[in-house]
Amino acid sequence: MAWPAINREKSVIPADAAPVLTEPVKAKIAGFFSRYETRRAVLVPALHVIQDTYGHVSYQAMKEVADFLGIAPSEVLDTISYYSHFWTGPRGRKVIVVCRSLTCQVLGHEALLDAIKEHLGIDEHETTPDGQWSLMTEECLGACECGPCMLINGRLHSKVRPQDVARILADPDCDKER
DSSP states (O other): OOOOOOTTTTSSSEEEEEEEOEEEEEEEEHHHHGGGSSGGHHHHHHHHHHHHHSSOOOOOHHHHHHHHHHOOHHHHHHHHOOTTOOOOOOOOOOEEEEEEEEHHHHHHHHHHHHHHHHHHOOOOTEEOSSSEEEEEESOOOSSSOOOSSEEEETTEEEEOOOOGGHHHHTTTTTTTTT
């Protein structure tokens, strides 16, 4: 996997941008302060609060939470980039998670992932232009007997072959529990 280069010479946050973190969001984050020894330790719960509130953690929100917690913005970015469940941009209405465990690899997860990418025209951790679909991978979905497998908004699809992708994604209830 190639790491994306970030141009640190140019800010991704407009100079005239209004604050993102509201007082109620800051109050929720501050509610964690008594549970942890340092404000730095509140970072992951704070990121969950932000993502639950706004659907993703924008670069501006990263900067603001860094200021609020008294840590460097780079620490926030490091944490966001480490955990795959945090999003820096809006997620689609339906999130596809493809398992990339050793079992699913042996059973053809790469061909499945390629078929999804081709069908939707997006790569991992991207969202379709219409906001309908987002794609990500996880190390293991805990369904090794069902590989290769994927989740769509939490619904497990088992033993998925590349030729099944179009049919599954065309089903409007592909993300609903049966």
